[in-house]
Amino acid sequence: MPNAELVRKRREQILRGASKVIAERGYQETNISDIAKELGIGHGTFYRYFDNKRHIAEQVLSYAVDQVTQLIVDIDPDAADTLSDYANQLNEIGSRLFDFFNNNRELAQVFFFEAYGVDRDLTIKLQEVIELFGTYVERYLQNGCQKGYLRQDLDIEITARAINGMIFAGVLRTFQKGNGEKERDRWIKSISTLMLSGMAS
Amino acid sequence: MPNAELVRKRREQILRGASKVIAERGYQETNISDIAKELGIGHGTFYRYFDNKRHIAEQVLSYAVDQVTQLIVDIDPDAADTLSDYANQLNEIGSRLFDFFNNNRELAQVFFFEAYGVDRDLTIKLQEVIELFGTYVERYLQNGCQKGYLRQDLDIEITARAINGMIFAGVLRTFQKGNGEKERDRWIKSISTLMLSGMAS
Amino acid sequence: MPNAELVRKRREQILRGASKVIAERGYQETNISDIAKELGIGHGTFYRYFDNKRHIAEQVLSYAVDQVTQLIVDIDPDAADTLSDYANQLNEIGSRLFDFFNNNRELAQVFFFEAYGVDRDLTIKLQEVIELFGTYVERYLQNGCQKGYLRQDLDIEITARAINGMIFAGVLRTFQKGNGEKERDRWIKSISTLMLSGMAS
Amino acid sequence: MPNAELVRKRREQILRGASKVIAERGYQETNISDIAKELGIGHGTFYRYFDNKRHIAEQVLSYAVDQVTQLIVDIDPDAADTLSDYANQLNEIGSRLFDFFNNNRELAQVFFFEAYGVDRDLTIKLQEVIELFGTYVERYLQNGCQKGYLRQDLDIEITARAINGMIFAGVLRTFQKGNGEKERDRWIKSISTLMLSGMAS
DNA sequence: TATGAATGAGCTTTCATTCAT
DNA sequence: CATGAATGAAAGCTCATTCAT
Incomplete structure (x- = not known):
């Protein structure tokens, strides 16, 4: 009505x-x-x-961005008190992202590729979302440092973006290869390992 | 003549x-x-x-890709015998990449953004270069596992791409922020730390 | 609607x-x-x-060709039983062709001149129509030979195309000179004379 | 020098x-x-x-036209005194034309087709050559009428152009089919027959 | 005299956008 | 409110012609 x-x-x-x-x-x-x-x-x-062709591209991206953002807003960066709590959070966030892009392949395609072909402004908008994720990760790290379960000498700002880079690399790759859950779990495990204990033997 | x-x-x-x-x-x-x-x-x-507009975009990208590829071909993945050797290699590769994109900002812009706006084929070409880097990193990790200074249970394939993701995230970010060396060194240090020892305190 | x-x-x-x-x-x-x-x-x-410029040239020619073809399809090559019947048929066909091209000067211009300037394919198409006319004339001659009012030693195939040549030469010339009916009748008479009795005194 | x-x-x-x-x-x-x-x-x-592209097309056509014209200038329209003389002249002219275009296929192609694609002026020039041939044929007919071996009631002007039409139709067709002498002789014979005695039995 | 690099007028064609129905 | 016919800006591209070497 x-x-x-x-x-x-x-x-x-x-x-x-x-x-x-x-x-x-x-x-x-x-x-x-x-x-x-x-x-x-x-x-x-x-x-x-x-309004015009440009407008819908913007809206499509906005929609994708909103959905992606929704994935993490309900996880409290300060909730983790131990390294193991944090590991669980990581698992959760990773799973959500991986699953989202695998279940919304059209949005993924737009998010990872098409938005760049529209114009500068939309590219910037995309960068801002990724940066938003960076600030989120930053808060998690901050919490970990304060609570003491992460090393005190961490360059939080940079490390957060590095982790971000791993995550999006993984999400993009599983989206492209399209072989779902198994690949996803390998990524989550590998990223977690790197983050928590590094590669040294 | x-x-x-x-x-x-x-x-x-x-x-x-x-x-x-x-x-x-x-x-x-x-x-x-x-x-x-x-x-x-x-x-x-x-x-x-x-030949046409498309052709030059391809050539510009090819040129960028060639240059980037040149940066690493002379580093031997098998040369490192200890964790510390490896850390030095990482430093070297990182420095070269960071410096290259900061000193060739136009190529960087094309590499990171414009190539996606041309067409699917060029996007794929770009992905292939990044994947090429992934296989390089893989060889480094393989060497480390064989020599025993990296943990034996590493998921080499995935971890290599995760590291790749960090590196390109860093390169892209320093390129965009444009505040050069200091930022570069923080990235190299942060990535090295993550890779070698992780974040746990 | x-x-x-x-x-x-x-x-x-x-x-x-x-x-x-x-x-x-x-x-x-x-x-x-x-x-x-x-x-x-x-x-x-x-x-x-x-679709494009070429397309309309083709359509214009097709239209002309269709119209021209329509001019003769309803005349039965086998209908003539005597030389005088045949002379009447000739009159009829000639009149129609001459009149058509004089009343559709734009189509005539395209038919006789412009189509050659488009490309090889269209030129071939045009040749085919003229050849179609040749086969028509051939059938008339065949009928005449069978019925006995035309000489038995006629090289039907060639003679048909020769007659064709006279007709189109005439049509083209009256179209170009544009002095209508009088000229037309002289052509029809001259061609008929040639065909039926030759020039010898 | x-x-x-x-x-x-x-x-x-x-x-x-x-x-x-x-x-x-x-x-x-x-x-x-x-x-x-x-x-x-x-x-x-x-x-x-x-001077320019147009210029060479013109020259190519001029060259073809000159050559073609040369073919008949040395035959005296007034030389024939009997029908049989005339028949021989016809044979001669026909043979020359047919042979010329079959031995100079490039010029033929330009003469019959390409010249139309250049521009109006060149098309007109071409028409003029054909008309020149018409006037030649006219003189032959005139001679025949005067000498009395051609019928007196001939519409000389028109008949000349009709014969012209046959000749060029034949020349064009043998050029296109490219099966030389045999076809040529059939054309000459058919045209001669038509001209001298018509088709009636 | 011969050359071919440089030029830009001028063409065809596409497609986002408008607006009368 | 929905439509799709009409539009023309705007772009890529070709190639005859010029002219410095």
Whole structure:
């Protein structure tokens, strides 16, 4: 009944269709009419819900970013009191990220690749999300140092981004190889090992 | 006098101009006439040396990729006999990568961002280079396990890519922040620490 | 209302405009924008109805060819039983051809001149139509030989093409001189005379 | 020694090369550099001998036209005194034309097809040559009527062009089919038969 | 005189966007 | 509110022609 609700629904439908097509063809190669065809709507209709082509790319990325962000907001960086608590947190966060991108392959494609092909601003936006994750990791490390279970001489700022780099490398790689859980667990284990005890024998 | 030499020189000139413009404006936003203007040549001249717009993007990336690859080919993965040897190798590789991208900012911009905006094939090419680095790191780890200074239960394949992820995350970040050596050294130290001893106190 | 009908109409409109402009300026000298200007439409509109410049040339020629072919399909090559029947048929066919090209001067221009300037394939297509006419004439001659009113030693295949040559020479010439009926009748009479009794006194 | 002689030679060399390439590829598809490549000269050199691309097409056609014209100038239209003399003349003219175009296939290709693709003026020039042939044939007919061996009621002007049409149709067809002498003789015989006695039994 | 590197006018074509229906 | 026909800016690319060497 509420008109706004219908509009929201339509917008989301189009968003989903656009995600699919952009993920399949790439942003530059995607025409508005491709999206319209995918959805079975007239391509003029598209413009009733989005300002222009750029706009929908932004919205698709925003949607992906929101979803990804949601994955970690409910985990309290300060909750871990011991190294083992922390290891469990790591497991949890890793699993969520890996699973999300494997279950939302279209968003993953956009997140990891297509967004760069749109323009500078969107690329920056993407970098900011990754940086946001960096600050999250930073808080976890801070907590660990304060509680004493992480070494005191840690360069928290940098180490956080390094860990971030491992995680996204893993997520990207499992997404690309697409062989799911087994690969995921190897990544989580390897990253955890590196983080907690390093490679030295 | 040798015609081929002249051609080589001109091609490189154009390549350099194109790198600059593409790095500044982005691939999609770059017109052939932008490149021509930058170089002060007619845009027809461009087509005497490159087949089309796509071609030059590929050449720019190839050039970057070649340079990056050159950075590590002369380091022998089997040379390190102790953990400390290995740590030194890490320092060396890291320094080279960090320095290269900081001293060739245009290539860095293309390598990290613009190549994704061209098309799928070029994106794949880029992934392959990063994967090439992964296989290199793998060989280092293999050597370490064989020589016994790295833990025997290491998941070499995955760990190598995780380390790769850290390195490229660091390289990218220092490139973006542009505050040079100090940041570089913090990254190298942090990654080394993580790799060698982990974060646990 | 029926969309397909609208499309057919528009296509024909553009075809007519294109015929006119091509006949006036020549194929090579005709730009898509000339056609668009002639029709008072945006040149993008052209591409909604035809694939490219080549395509419309082909369509214009096809149209001409179809029309020309229609001129003779309803005349039965076997209908003539005497030399005088045959003379009447000749009159009829000649009149139709002469009149058609004089009343459709744009198509004539394309048929006789412009099609050669497009490319090899279209030239071949044109040759095929003329050859089709040759086979038609051949059937008339065959009938005449069988019925006995034409000489038995006729080289039917060649003679048919020779007659064809006279006819098209005449049609072309009256089209170019544009002085209509009188000229037309002289041609028909002269060709008939040649065919039926030759020039000897 | 005389410089002008060298220039003339070079010009002719280029003309020959151009004829070949234009006949092979078609005028529009022929680039100046194609011609230069064929001759093994720099394409700048071309412009020292011909004003522009158009110019050489014109020269190629002129050359063809001159050659063709030469074929008949030495036959005196007034020489025939009887029908049988005339028949012999016909044989001679026909043979020369057929042979010329079969032995100069490149010129034939240009003459029959490529010249139309250049521009209006050249097309007109071509028409004029054919018309020139028409006037020649006209003189032969005139002579025949005066001498009394051709029928007095002949529409000389038109009949001449009709015969012309047959001849060129035949020449074109044998050129295209390329099966030489046998076909040629059938054409000459058929045309002669038609002209002298018609088809009636 | 011969060359071919350089040029840019000018073309075809695409497709995001508008707007009348 | 939905549509898709119409549009034209804007881009890539070709190649005849020029001219410095």
